[in-house]
Amino acid sequence: MENFYPPTLKKLIKALSSLPGLGEKSAHRLALFLISKVSLCESLGDLLKELPQRVKLCRICRNFSEDDLCSICQDISRDPSQLCVVENPMNLLQIESAGIYKGYYYVLHYLLAPKEGFGHRELGIDDLIDLIKERSVREVILALSPTLAGEATSSYLATTLENYPVKVTKLACGLPMGMEIQFADYITLKRAFMGREVLKGGSYNG
Amino acid sequence: MLFSLPAFVLDKIKVKEIDYLIELLTPRGKIKALAKGAQKSRRRFVNLLDDLTFIRAHLRKPQRGRTLILEGADALYIPESPRYVLKKFYFFSYVAEVLSYTSFGPLNREQFGFLVEFIKEIDRNPWEDIYKCLFETRWSVISGFAPLLDECVKCQERPRRLFYFSISAGGILCVNCKDDQSIRLSSFQIDLLKKMAKIEFPEEMSELKESFSREEGLQIKSLVEAFFLYHIDWEPRSLPFLKSEVGSPDNG
Ligand SMILES: [Zn+2]
Ligand SMILES: [Zn+2]
Secondary structure, X not given: OHHHOOHHHHHHHHXXXXXXXXXXXXXXXXXXXXXXXXXXXXXXXXXXXXXXXXXXXXXXXOOEEOOOOOHHHHOOOOEEEEEEEEOOHHHHHHHHHHOOOOEEEEXXXXXXXHHHOEOHHHHOHHHHHHHHHHOOOOEEEEOOOOOHHHHHHHHHHXXXXXXXXXXXXXXXXXXXXXXXXXXXXXXXXXXXHHOOOOOOOOOOOO | OEEEEEEEEEXXXXXXXXXXXXXXXXXXXXXXXXXXXXXXXXXXXXXXXXXXXXXXXXXXXXXXXXXXXXXXXXXXXXXXXXXXXXXXHHHHHHHHHHHHHOOOOOOOHHHHHHHHHHHXXXXXXXXXXXXXXXXXXXXXXXXXXXXXXXXXXXXXXXXXXXXXXXXXXXXXEOOOOOOOOOEEEOHHHHHHHXXXXXXXXXXXXXXXXXXXXXXXXXXXXXXXXXXXXXXXOOOOOOHHHHHHHOOOOOOO
């Protein structure tokens, strides 16, 4: 049936289906939806054209930005002694919107993925080290997901930063809030035991 | 129909926005199964779908379609050290990649058992460079392309003192059959190759450690790698990273 479609529509379906997570069917549905939405098509077209020119990586933290520096790096009220390393801008946004952290960030964009040809040299750690020196950072907070790749990347970063006068911390890992203990696997439980919180010291406070 | 199998996770590929297609190594050989919703809610599979995690996979044959469904999984062994030691992370990626790429049939009890013990042994002990060599040797035996070491590949003559090894011929050549590409090996080296091919329990490796610290042992390591790559006819992407770390001091 698609053979009877005009060439432009066919090309659009093909282009859309090359997007991650979109199969041929969804691409088809989107394309047909767009046909009747003239103004949406125009504004989408303009945005898509501008996107690569306008949105770049912040010179300092590699977050998305339209300026040379992103809004976070431009904000001088933040605490320069803390630097939080995140995997991607989505994770940065998640931490930002929680409103719990007031230091600066550094975005890796990748985790170690040797099977995809991505090793430690490709992580771009030199820029991170320059930043630590420049800003006289005192604590580097590794906020990578505790997956195998995330933890391997954190360990690599911690080893690399060993010779720099900074404290390196990693987000706590253990039982997720609201989870019942019987559902936790042994790695999670082990971490939870290793990272227990002291509620009261050993001495008797009467 | 529901059934369960012990399995190593070899790979996971995102399917649509929510599912993962998981590649598993089981005693029956390699299988692929769909872990529905595993991208979004990781609760059922948390920590279980990383490379070389050893699980009991609960699988279902769907009524329609051919792809198995991974209904659930229990942890049998979760390697932890690749999370902290870069070399091991690279090595586990390399092993998973090789197992995923090379083709082989069902594994017998000893073969599968060896793999289970091998992974545990590496996870629990400090890294040794011979792990890589041993894996390549054992895997060439299991995949059926192990080098012939007893007699000349070409004339079946049994060399006594002079051994020439030919990667492309797939084993040793005698003095009459040797060609420009064959490499002269000592009987110590031939012996080392034979011993490695016969290792059944990973603990036996420690006996060979000393041999590998000698110059002749080091030569065997690169020979085994070259032989292995030649016969799988492909270079795993994680190999250069592993090689850049192997030989450097431990970071764990
Ligand atoms: Zn920035
Ligand atoms: Zn011969």
